[in-house]
Structures are given as C-alpha cells and as structure tokens.
Amino acid sequence: MTSPAATPAVNFAEIRQLAQALPCLKTVQVPSAPVDGPSAAALLWLAQAQGKLPELRHTRLALFAATHGCFPESRAFTQERVDSLTGPSDPAVKVLGAVDADLRVYELDLATPTRDYRTGPALDEGAAAHAMAYGMMAVEPGVQLLALGGLGAGGEMAHAELLKRLPHSKDALQTLADTGGLECCAILGALLAARVANVPVLIDGLAAEAALAVLEALRHEGGVHARLARDFAPDANAALVGLPAALAIGHLKTLAALV
Numbered sequence: 001m002t003s004p005a006a007t008p009a010v011n012f013a014e015i016r017q018l019a020q021a022l023p024c025l026k027t028v029q030v031p032s033a034p035v036d037g038p039s040a041a042a043l044l045w046l047a048q049a050q051g052k053l054p055e056l057r058h059t060r061l062a063l064f065a066a067t068h069g070c071f072p073e074s075r076a077f078t079q080e081r082v083d084s085l086t087g088p089s090d091p092a093v094k095v096l097g098a099v100d101a102d103l104r105v106y107e108l109d110l111a112t113p114t115r116d117y118r119t120g121p122a123l124d125e126g127a128a129a130h131a132m133a134y135g136m137m138a139v140e141p142g143v144q145l146l147a148l149g150g151l152g153a154g155g156e157m158a159h160a161e162l163l164k165r166l167p168h169s170k171d172a173l174q175t176l177a178d179t180g181g182l183e184c185c186a187i188l189g190a191l192l193a194a195r196v197a198n199v200p201v202l203i204d205g206l207a208a209e210a211a212l213a214v215l216e217a218l219r220h221e222g223g224v225h226a227r228l229a230r231d232f233a234p235d236a237n238a239a240l241v242g243l244p245a246a247l248a249i250g251h252l253k254t255l256a257a258l259v
Contacts, residue, residue: 010129010130010132010133011125011126011129012125012128012129012174015129015132015173015189015192015218016173016218018196019219019222020218020219022195022196022219022222023195023196025049025051025224025225026048027048028044028047028050028051028052028053030043030047030259031053031259033255033258034258035255035258038231039255042227042252042255043259045200045227046145046200046252046255047259049198049199049200049201049224049225050144050198050200053259054255054256054259055144055256056144056145056249056252056253056256058142058143058144058145059099059100059101059144059145059252059253060102060103060104060138060140060143060145060147061092061096061102061104061146061147061148061204061242061245061249062104062105062106062138062146062147062148062149062190063085063103063106063148063149063151063242064106064108064135064148064150064151064182064186064187064207065081065082065105065106065107065108065110065150066108066110066114066131066151066152066155066181066182066183067109067110067111067112067113067114067153067154068113068122068152068154068155068157068158068180068181069113069114069116069117069122069154069180070114070117070157070180071154072113073153074113074153074154074155075110075111078151078152078153079110081151082107082110085103085105085242090242091242091246092240092242092245092246095246096246096249099246099249099250099253101246101249101250101253102143105151106135106186108131108134108182108183109182114158114181114182115180117158117161117178117179117180121177121178122158122178122179122181123176123177123182123185124177125173125174128173128176128177128182128185131182131183131185132185132186132188134189135186135189135190135193136190136192136193138186138190138193139190139194139197139199143197143199144199144200145199145200145202145249145252145253146190146199146200146201146202147203147229147246147248147249148187148191148201148202148203148204148208149187149203149205149207149241149245150181150183150186150187150206150207150208151183151241152182152183155183155184155206155207156206158180158181159179159181159184159206159207159210162175162176162179162184162210162213162214163210165178165179166214166217172214172217172218173214173218175214176188176210181207181210183207184207184208184211185211187208188211188214188215191212191222191223191226192215194225194226195222195225198225200225200227201225201226201227202226202227202228202229202232202245202248202249202252203226203229204228204229204230204241204242204245204248205241207241209228212226229244229245229248230244232247232248232251232252233245233248233251
C-alpha cells in the first residue's frame with residue numbers, strides 16, 4: 001500500500017495540454033486466432049492499445065482509496081475495505097493470485113475527506129491536480145495491462161453527480177474538482193499516463209467510469225485505450241470494486257496466450 005508522496009507540481013492547464021497531446025492508437029494486424037466475435041475484438045483492442053501484438057505477462061490492479069465529505073462516515077467504511085485487501089480472503093486478492101497479477105492500493109489521505117460538494121467545491125485545483133499527478137505513478141515501466149478502480153464510501157453520490165454535470169460543463173476538470181473524489185482525480189492521471197505509455201486499461205466501478213468520462217470530455221476518443229471490466233466479467237459482483245477487474249485480467253491473459 002502506498003500513500004501520496006512528493007509528486008511534481010501540476011495544474012489544470014498542464015493536464016489539459018497532456019490530454020490534447022495524447023498519441024493516436026496504432027494500426028496493428030493481429031494474426032489469426034481460434035476465436036472470433038467479442039474475443040477477437042478484445043485481442044484487436046489490446047494490440048492497438050499496446051501498439052504491437054498483445055503481451056500480458058505483467059498485469060496490475062491499482063485501487064485508489066479516498067474519503068468524501070458528503071458522507072461523514074466514509075473513512076471507516078473505506079478503511080475496512082482497504083484493510084481487507086491486505087489479507088488473502090478478499091475475493092479480488094484471491095483471483096489476482098490465481099491469475100498472477102499485481103495489486104497496488106494507494107491511500108489518498110484517508111484522514112482528510114474532501115469538502116461536501118453539496119455546499120461548495122469539494123476540492124481546490126491544487127489538491128485535484130496533485131492527485132492526478134500521483135495517479136500517474138501507477139503506470140510503472142513493464143506494466144502491460146492496468147486495471148483501475150476507486151475505493152471511497154460516498155463516492156457513488158459524488159461521481160454520479162459528476163456524470164450528471166459533465167454533459168453541461170464547459171470545464172471538465174473544474175467540474176471534477178467541484179464534485180470531488182481524490183480517487184477519481186488519481187484515476188484520471190493514471191488513464192493519461194497509460195495512454196502515453198501504450199498500456200491498455202480496464203475500468204472498474206463508478207469512480208473509474210467518471211474519470212474516463214472526464215478524459216473523454218477533455219479529448220475526443222481520449223479513452224479508446226480503456227474498456228469496462230464488466231464487459232469481460234459480466235457476472236461479477238459490481239459492488240465489490242476490484243473483483244470484476246481481477247476476473248477480466250484473467251480472461252484477457254488467457255486470450256492473449258492464443259496469439
């Protein structure tokens with residue numbers, strides 16, 4: 001588990017510039033494999049996101065945990081799930097072990113919740129941008145597939161509000177800061193870094209879906225390197241963030257072995 005360390009100072013202007021400068025996905029031909037339909041499409045997506053024939057030896061689930069001012073009890077509930085991820089009994093941990101995938105849990109100052117978005121902006125620009133820069137650290141050299149999710153009781157309220165406001169927003173980053181979610185900010189940073197590094201991304205849970213929506217608002221097709229984990233694990237318990245992603249990682253690793 002990791003907590004926020006010193007990260008380069010960034011601001012919203014730099015995040016916008018990075019989003020606009022994202023590289024386009026490469027055209028890659030995938031050799032014939034004994035699959036078709038959605039499985040063949042998944043292999044093609046992996047290849048285009050990586051810019052080469054898909055290779056998934058080093059895969060990772062990164063979960064970002066934060067607390068929300070709109071739900072005063074959020075820290076206790078969030079800490080409970082974070083603690084469960086340190087032991088062998090959590091369902092996501094079990095699956096990740098079975099499919100030989102890494103787990104990283106990043107705690108974003110759980111003792112300090114955001115402000116309540118219902119009474120004013122949840123985050124200022126500095127805090128939101130710092131979390132975005134911190135999230136970029138999840139994309140380490142060698143990672144070939146990254147799954148992203150957020151842990152934060154009360155985040156469902158904040159991120160549902162964010163998704164409601166985004167279509168009418170003239171400034172997606174400010175709207176993100178207004179409704180809050182340090183975990184959402186960090187996931188946005190990870191999404192940006194993954195695109196630059198040619199790493200395909202699996203999205204798990206509402207915080208990650210909201211971050212992807214913000215990226216799409218910043219840059220048309222900015223999130224084409226990302227897919228929803230539930231597309232590959234439709235029967236997983238969606239309320240248990242991390243489990244759909246872990247199952248999806250296993251499915252994609254199996255598919256990639258066919259190429």
